[in-house]
Amino acid sequence: MTGPLDIRTACRRYVTVCVLFWLPLGLTIAPLILLFTERGMTMVAIAGFFAAHSLTAAALELPTGGLSDVLGRRVVLAAAGLLNLTALTLQGLGTAPWLLGLGMALMGAGRALSSGPAEAWYVDTVHAHSGPGADLRTGLARGGSATSAALATGTLFGGALPWLLGLGPDLGARMSKATSELVLPLSVPLLLGAAVEIAFVLYVLTALPEPPRPRTSLREVLRGIPATVMGGLRFGGRDALVRRVLLTAAAAGSALAAIELLTPGRAATLTGASESGAVLFAALACAGFVCSGIGSHLAPLAARLAGSGERAVMASLGISASGLLLLGATAAFTTVGSTVLAAVGYGLVYLGLGIAGPSENDLLHRRVASSGRATALSVQSLAQQLMGALTGLIIGALPSGPLPWLLGGTVLLAGALLWIHRNEPTSPIPAPMPTPQPHTASSFPSTAGSDTRQPDADR
Structure with missing residues (x-):
């Protein structure tokens, strides 16, 4: 090349x-x-x-x-x-x-x-x-x-x-x-x-x-795995902005666990049969992905209108939290009006998460050196999955009705409130995260060790 x-x-x-x-x-x-x-x-x-x-x-x-x-x-x-x-x-x-x-x-x-x-x-x-x-x-x-x-x-x-x-x-x-x-x-x-x-x-x-x-060699890679794991676990503690990104990913995992676990049963209840409920759920899932895609497309505009990526994340997570709270408020009703409001809430959840994702990731990548970039994304994904699993266990123990929905909405709202206070966008980059091989270079020599601006976060 x-x-x-x-x-x-x-x-x-x-x-x-x-x-x-x-x-x-x-x-x-x-x-x-x-x-x-x-x-x-x-x-x-x-x-x-x-x-x-x-x-x-x-x-x-x-x-x-x-x-x-x-x-x-x-x-x-x-x-x-x-x-x-x-x-x-x-x-x-x-x-x-x-x-x-x-x-x-x-x-x-x-x-x-x-x-x-x-x-x-x-x-x-x-x-x-x-x-x-x-x-x-x-x-x-x-x-x-x-x-x-x-x-x-x-x-x-x-x-x-x-x-x-x-x-x-x-x-x-x-x-x-x-x-x-x-x-x-x-x-x-x-x-x-x-x-x-x-x-x-x-x-x-x-x-x-x-x-x-x-x-x-494979032996060198395997020998470096414990250092990678420990470095990943320490990753969020060294930087306030990165910590917010990871906590936001956890909050998003909680919201997604709630909506993915609860929507199929609610759809079956609404249609009166599991088969027709499955068809309705497929349509809703498709609509959710469309809303997420629209949100991702709007992310640059949202950041410009909000004045910064941090403010855009806060506003978009607030939109998602309002959607989950709306789903919780309509959970006990089966009228046409409540169904329409629930569908709107479902779309708002995915729309807000779609808007937040690119700005979060942009913040993360400006904070992390190339040599630890994929590891940082793995830590972020891990936070989302673990919080999603924990939320799923809690939701399984809660009675049906508004409470499980409100739990997810409350966690996501707390994630939005983390972004009220902004970080300085030009603070020095932390030391590179440990990777399985200490002599790892960046993907391109021209950028090795030069990523000194703070990155955005991921979903």
Whole structure:
């Protein structure tokens, strides 16, 4: 590679990576639980599968976070795609509980590997081309919009495809019979997602150029993992702005856990049947992703209108909190008016989180050196997942009604209030976070150790 890509090309490739990575996962949202049920799995077993996913992702977030800082963004992204390819194949074709559980665990591992490398590659490329002061928010916003669009498209298509296979000559039944029930109509979206993962891996390996990194043995990487984990755990304590970003990510995880756990049951109650409730939930999920994408697109404008990224984060989280509180206030009613208000609240949650994400990430990247950028994103993702898991356990113990919704809204409102007092935008950058290899260089030599401005935060 003779030099870093120009910003427009880097943005286009970053957006393409976002679409190719999240589209397969969107295809699984509607059919996955129904497929597990069709395979004869009980709800207890299904809950265990999802626990395997969450615990694997949480356990590997920090150990894998520094890998892309050492081995390279492209290699780690390709590994994440291969893990997801294997996971989707096992989920689509597996019939035994251990195969399905393994598939969910592998998807959790792929989730941990993917949390940061693509974004870190984009930021490194922009910094190498235009310097540390270059605008990041616009490209990050476009990536967020692309992610939401991919999830929305995948959710709709993944929910509709099994139904379409049952029309006309009933291709689904004939396909199931021909494969001895190995491939069900509900399996098709997952297998289609596996095919997209192949395209994702090939694109990552060919379209994301990086400069050569120092040769690193597997033993050296593994030996440095404890330092990476400890450095990640100490990360938020050294900087007030980064600490706010991590706490905001935790608050967002709490809000998302509430809305994702409570909405399916509320939809089924509203329609009177689980099947029609599932269709309504798929439509709502798609609408939520659309609102999130619109919010990401509006993030640069929101930051300009608010006067800073910090104020934009505070206002947008306030919007999301008001949406959850509105959902809580209408939880006990089933009238047309309350249903409309609840739908508005649902959209506000995702709209606000979509606006906040790019500004948060922009703040984070200006605070973190390139050598620790992917690790920082992993810490952020870990905070969101752990708080989401804790909130889910609490919600499961609470009585149905407004209280669980209000819990999520209150936590998110507290996250918004963290941003009342602004940080100085030009304070010195903290010491680089430890990575698995002490001689790790930045993605481009021209930016190594020069990232002295404070970054924005991620969702």
